[in-house]
Amino acid sequence: MSTNKRALVLGASGGIGGEVARQLRDAGWQVRGLKRGLESLTEQRDGITWIRGDAMARNDVLSAARGCQVIVHAVNPPGYRHWGQRVLPMVDNTIAAAIAERATIVLPGTVYNYGPDAFPLIAEEAPQHPASRKGGIRVQMEQRLRDATAQGARAIVVRAGDFFGPRAGNSWFSQGLVKPGQPVKKILLPGKAGVGHQWAYLPDVARTMVALLDRRDALAPFARFHMTGYWDADGTRMAQAIRAVARRHGQHPVVSAFPWWLTWALAPFVPTLRELREMRYLWNAPVRLDGRQLAAVLGEEPHTPLEQAVEATLAGMGCIPPAIGMSSSPAHAA
Structure with missing residues (x-):
């Protein structure tokens, strides 16, 4: 293992x-994770060095x-709590550390x-006129990363569609499509019938980031890439894949429209539903990221077959039994 690659x-x-x-670790990096609530200052677990600290505390970072x-x-703040108040201070702490170490930030x-x-x-250079509060904060985050490159930091931004995967946490897949x-x-x-939607499998996103880091010295100081991921052209392909996997496990789910009215009724009391409602506009029109620039740099974007990715996701969520020896890392992905 290389001793001079630390992340x-x-x-x-x-x-x-x-x-x-995990994928950086498997690629030979020495990986540190910042975690609140550790009993000791540091802890070794699963090949990662865990350090007690808080991303909101600059000295910790x-x-x-x-x-x-x-x-x-x-x-991200857990459960979207105080998202607007915490996101920018946390990225500012990361920027301060990257400037001090002349490091590359991956977002x-x-x-x-x-x-x-x-x-x-x-495309990556398209004008950014966000239609939501979260989008406005995202624009500010990226602008701060760009500004930091004038002070010695570097940055890689990988934009992708809606995340899903065995450990995806808060996601449309696990909080909207299935329980x-x-x-x-x-x-x-x-989404509306016939409206396309874009998805991104977390292990593929991670593989993309690791591959870009291997090429970071050849990239622009502030580099942005879009992933193609999975393009669900009529908005039903993901549901069909979920149903196909579920049926192989003796389950016979029905497909229904998402109850948007419920988000209006409960949004004042449930932060997650409030965030989902704010993003509804992304389901009302086809929204697709152009991945040609990424493919030009990597040669080919990492891409796990859809049903294989869905099966790993449902198993990780506890909806179907896990396959023997199944891993979230798509080592044999096409």
């Missing part, structure tokens, strides 16, 4: 952060990042930066 992953206990941390060439910023991005004027096919922890009885479709 700090903020959000390593979460979905995308955890996946990137500066200390944990010491000697690192890469900082993965995949941290998992979204389509939230863009408004309807950029639809339906969005975790129980057999798949119903699949809810949030």
Whole structure:
């Protein structure tokens, strides 16, 4: 294992952060994760060094990042609580650490930066006129990363569609389409009939980030890439894949429309539903990220077959039994 590749992953206990941390580890990186509530200052677990600290505390981030060439910023407030108040201070702490270490920041991005004027096919340089509060904050995050490159930091932003995967946590897949922890009885479709939607499998996103990090010295100081992921052209392909996998396990789910009226009724009391409602506009029109620039750099975007990815996701959510020896890392993906 190489001893000079060190990465700090903020959000390593979460979905995308955890996946990137594991894949960096498997690629020979020394990986650190910042975690609140550890009994000791550091802890070794699963090949990752866990350091007690809080992404909201700048000194904790500066200390944990010491000697690192890469900082993965995949941290979010749990359950969307105080999202607007915490997101920018956390990214500012990451930027301070990256400037101090002259490190590369990796940020998992979204389509939230863009408004309807950029639809339906969005290139990296498309104008950013977000249609939501979260989108506005996303634009600010990326602008701060860009500004930090003038002070010695570097940044890679990988934007992708809606995440899903065995450990995806808060996601449309696990909070909108199916219910975790129980057999798949119903699949809810949030979009309008015939409206395309884009999805991204977390292990593929993580593999993409690791591959870009291997090429980071050849990239622009502020580099942005869009992933193609899975394009669900009529908005039903994901539901069909879920139903096909569920049927192989003796389950026979029905497909129904997502109850948007419920988000209006409960949004004042449930932060997650409030966030889902704010993003409804992304289900009302086809929104697709153009992945040609990424393919030009990598040669080919990592891509796990859809039903294989769905099966791993449903097993990770406890909806179907896990396959013997199944891993979330798509080592044999096509």
